[in-house]
Amino acid sequence: EDQVTQSPEALRLQEGESSSLNCSYTVSGLRGLFWYRQDPGKGPEFLFTLYSAGEEKEKERLKATLTKKESFLHITAPKPEDSATYLCAVQVGGGKLIFGQGTELSVKP
């Protein structure tokens, strides 16, 4: 069965304290791994797509990496405005996305 698991469920950081979020997956036929950011009361907002092991993508303080079994979202020197829930999802056939349960990140000044 296709499955996505994110850890930790919640992460509290001080401003400037770098860390990583994990997304482990087991799917048959990965067509892409996605990272989304979700703010309270809003819909998920696209961050990155990764397709193959070894691939990396960066955007401001965020960097996403991919292996054959997991993906990491590295946050370097986070700021309070990075506080949000970060969702990982894998794409399978038919364009369907299977989401993990998310990591709620809180960055304190």
Place this chain on the structure above:
Amino acid sequence: DTAVSQTPKYLVTQMGNDKSIKCEQNLGHDTMYWYKQDSKKFLKIMFSYNNKELIINETVPNRFSPKSPDKAHLNLHINSLELGDSAVYFCASSQQRQKGEKLFFGSGTQLSVL
């Protein structure tokens, strides 16, 4: 100009009622989706339409019926609402169903069944 808009934002209703949620996208996308997010923030796909044709229908009770009058609109009608239907429902769209095609989400409809 909102890319994916859904109405209403909040919906509070009694058990047994019938309600609808509307969704419209102005991105010119071919594919639209309904996702349900439970209280633990877990997002799960319910339906997907491509050019008005149903292509994904997950294990969802028959009380839920999607309707796509054209490729820019995908509405969700729910009959005989139950307490367990309380959740946030998100509409989304993508250009196509191809590999790596990212989804654009609406801001959600928070449904509370009393």
